[in-house]
Amino acid sequence: MTRGLELYESPARHVAARLVAQAPGGAFAGLGRAVPLRYVDRDDPRPPDERWVRVRPSLAGIGGAELALVTGRASAYLTAVVGLPFVPGREVVGRVEQQVTLPDGRVLAAGARVVVDPVAPPAPRAGEVGVGGGGWSRVMLAHRGQLQAVPDGLPDERAVLVDALARAVHTVDRARVVSGARVLVVGAGAVGLCTVLALRAFTDAGSVAVVARHPRQAQVAGRFGADAVFDPAGAVAGVRRGTRALRVTPPSGGSFLLGGVDVAVDAAGSGEALATALRTTRAGGRVVVAGIPSDRVDLTPLWARGLELVGAARTSADPGAADVLARAWELAATAPLDGLVTGGYPLTRWRDALAHAWDAGRLGAVRVAFDPAAPS
Numbered sequence: 541m542t543r544g545l546e547l548y549e550s551p552a553r554h555v556a557a558r559l560v561a562q563a564p565g566g567a568f569a570g571l572g573r574a575v576p577l578r579y580v581d582r583d584d585p586r587p588p589d590e591r592w593v594r595v596r597p598s599l600a601g602i603g604g605a606e607l608a609l610v611t612g613r614a615s616a617y618l619t620a621v622v623g624l625p626f627v628p629g630r631e632v633v634g635r636v637e638q639q640v641t642l643p644d645g646r647v648l649a650a651g652a653r654v655v656v657d658p659v660a661p662p663a664p665r666a667g668e669v670g671v672g673g674g675g676w677s678r679v680m681l682a683h684r685g686q687l688q689a690v691p692d693g694l695p696d697e698r699a700v701l702v703d704a705l706a707r708a709v710h711t712v713d714r715a716r717v718v719s720g721a722r723v724l725v726v727g728a729g730a731v732g733l734c735t736v737l738a739l740r741a742f743t744d745a746g747s748v749a750v751v752a753r754h755p756r757q758a759q760v761a762g763r764f765g766a767d768a769v770f771d772p773a774g775a776v777a778g779v780r781r782g783t784r785a786l787r788v789t790p791p792s793g794g795s796f797l798l799g800g801v802d803v804a805v806d807a808a809g810s811g812e813a814l815a816t817a818l819r820t821t822r823a824g825g826r827v828v829v830a831g832i833p834s835d836r837v838d839l840t841p842l843w844a845r846g847l848e849l850v851g852a853a854r855t856s857a858d859p860g861a862a863d864v865l866a867r868a869w870e871l872a873a874t875a876p877l878d879g880l881v882t883g884g885y886p887l888t889r890w891r892d893a894l895a896h897a898w899d900a901g902r903l904g905a906v907r908v909a910f911d912p913a914a915p916s
Contacts, residue, residue, distance in 0.1 A: 542584045544677025545890050547610055548625045550576035554612030561611040571898055572891025575610045585681045594637040595656060595682045597912040599700040600675030601631030602897035604809055605832055613834040627673025630658035633699040643685055653690035655702045656682045659856045678912050697881040698872045700909060706868035708734035711830040711852040712742055715803050719744040722783060722801040726816050727808030728752035730907045731830055733760050735807055737875050740765035751775045756904040763876060779820040794819060811835025821847055828852050880906040886914035
């Protein structure tokens with residue numbers, strides 16, 4: 541038998557979870573009681589054919605994608621392709637249960653550590669194979685094409701960040717940052733901070749500024765190579781000073797700049813973050829959406845200033861997908877990532893884990909994770 545956390549269909553709970561998520565600070569403890577998530581005990585997942593193997597997760601991250609999904613904030617565009625019930629968890633490091641031959645011919649022994657790349661073939665639905673689904677479970681299924689061998693000596697706490705790092709590398713590729721370009725990263729969660737790393741490692745960007753809400757985020761951003769860090773309320777003013785742009789404040793609505801950065805990255809997925817990116821990018825500049833959009837935003841600046849809006853979801857069809865992963869592994873091995881992953885919650889403490897992840901920035905965490913193998 542396998543235990544896991546299962547997202548199920550409940551419109552009433554989705555509404556309740558969204559209301560709790562939108563409430564002022566202090567309501568996070570109630571998030572676990574509102575979301576349509578349950579701890580289940582089901583048959584072990586059954587591989588539908590020889591291309592699929594069982595993996596026992598040792599760490600599974602709780603990222604923005606999962607939080608948007610379980611709180612009902614994800615767009616129907618995304619939820620339409622997620623069959624319920626469903627086990628979340630896209631950031632997974634674990635061990636294969638049996639020997640497996642990878643598509644490139646390498647053979648992994650039973651018990652070998654792997655990262656499960658979420659942008660490979662879709663996983664079977666939970667109802668078809670047992671618990672199945674993602675990494676918030678004791679045992680999950682993975683396609684052979686999803687398996688990335690973890691190098692010896694690389695800790696699980698670094699390996700579990702490979703997906704966030706790959707999303708950041710892909711975001712930077714999509715941003716097409718030219719030498720000396722001024723870049724603003726709005727949002728300092730795991731993907732936003734990893735984007736700063738990728739900018740410094742793989743581009744010749746000029747000044748890199750970050751919008752961060754909390755002191756720990758600002759500290760890590762500076763360590764990763766940011767030249768300046770602004771809080772959300774001071775972002776427009778900070779960019780104005782750094783770029784010598786002209787600030788315009790209309791009678792209603794937020795201030796915006798005439799001038800600004802060359803490239804802005806929305807790494808938070810909120811309407812506020814995207815609005816900040818649009819209002820601080822120079823005419824003809826580029827805005828890259830790396831976070832999963834969850835709110836509406838006024839697109840008038842996009843139209844009025846001739847901005848280029850670029851999506852940065854990572855998929856297996858992307859040209860250079862293998863190179864993106866290779867560079868993500870490079871960062872996982874060499875970047876100063878120690879201390880970024882916290883929690884290690886057993887699955888039975890999922891309510892505490894979700895509350896911690898939702899309020900991670902204020903609590904000084906970058907990525908909160910489950911330890912599905914921990915005793916329950």
